[in-house]
Amino acid sequence: MDKDRVSVEPETFLTDEALSQECVARVTEAWSTDRRLGAVVSFAGVVRGDMVDGSPVAAIEFSAHREMAEESVRRLVERLVADTRSDTVRIYLRHALGRVPRGGIPIVIIVGTSHRKEAFSLCSGILELFKQEVPIYGKELTDSGGHSWKENR
Amino acid sequence: MKSSEKREGETVVRFFGPLEELLGVPEKTLTIVYPQSDVSLRRALETAFPGLRGQLFSVAVDRVVVAEGQTITEAREIALLPPFAGG
Numbered sequence: 001m002d003k004d005r006v007s008v009e010p011e012t013f014l015t016d017e018a019l020s021q022e023c024v025a026r027v028t029e030a031w032s033t034d035r036r037l038g039a040v041v042s043f044a045g046v047v048r049g050d051m052v053d054g055s056p057v058a059a060i061e062f063s064a065h066r067e068m069a070e071e072s073v074r075r076l077v078e079r080l081v082a083d084t085r086s087d088t089v090r091i092y093l094r095h096a097l098g099r100v101p102r103g104g105i106p107i108v109i110i111v112g113t114s115h116r117k118e119a120f121s122l123c124s125g126i127l128e129l130f131k132q133e134v135p136i137y138g139k140e141l142t143d144s145g146g147h148s149w150k151e152n153r
Numbered sequence: 154m155k156s157s158e159k160r161e162g163e164t165v166v167r168f169f170g171p172l173e174e175l176l177g178v179p180e181k182t183l184t185i186v187y188p189q190s191d192v193s194l195r196r197a198l199e200t201a202f203p204g205l206r207g208q209l210f211s212v213a214v215d216r217v218v219v220a221e222g223q224t225i226t227e228a229r230e231i232a233l234l235p236p237f238a239g240g
Contacts (some may be wrong), residue, residue: 062238151237
């Protein structure tokens with residue numbers, strides 16, 4: 001990837017730390033001095049309280065094949081960025097591992113580009129390919145103490 | 154090594170998500186005779202770990218998902234990957 005045109009941060013996207021809306025605000029603020037950017041689109045996934053065997057999901061415990069996941073993300077970002085016309089592309093991507101409670105944020109994707117269409121398209125494209133190609137697993141833990149394995153569809 | 158030449162190799166087989174729960178361990182070391190086709194490798198894994206039968210998973214050899222019809226000549230790591238759930 002052309003490093004003058006594209007930046008992807010942080011270096012490793014998997015984290016054992018909790019994510020929050022504050023990180024969206026922090027990154028957006030940090031990018032505000034980049035005069036090439038005309039649009040910043042952010043996505044934060046939220047753990048829903050889906051009913052599993054009659055009990056709401058209390059948390060999802062995420063795990064991963066870390067090395068494959070990091071490599072998968074690098075590849076899918078490269079593919080999508082190659083198809084993006086924007087003069088500049090900035091991407092921030094994080095996914096939490098470990099327990100994320102109901103209402104908590106397991107994934108944050110922030111995309112900055114010159115114009116809005118590319119930012120919306122790239123943010124959405126990253127999320128969709130992420131769900132299909134990145135080996136991350138989610139064990140849904142319910143209020144009643146049961147559990148079920150989440151599957152992306 | 155010629156592709157037809159048989160050779161035993163020690164391979165770490167790693168289980169993820171529901172498969173780790175099913176088998177009770179994150180990984181096991183297995184002696185596998187190479188080369189293997191994708192189909193025969195899957196059969197060998199199911200013979201070594203009968204709990205895998207009927208489970209939905211893809212196989213990654215040294216961190217690359219095995220394609221249909223691929224011949225695997227050696228592997229340090231085999232990862233068994235059930236359907237993904239990130240995001």
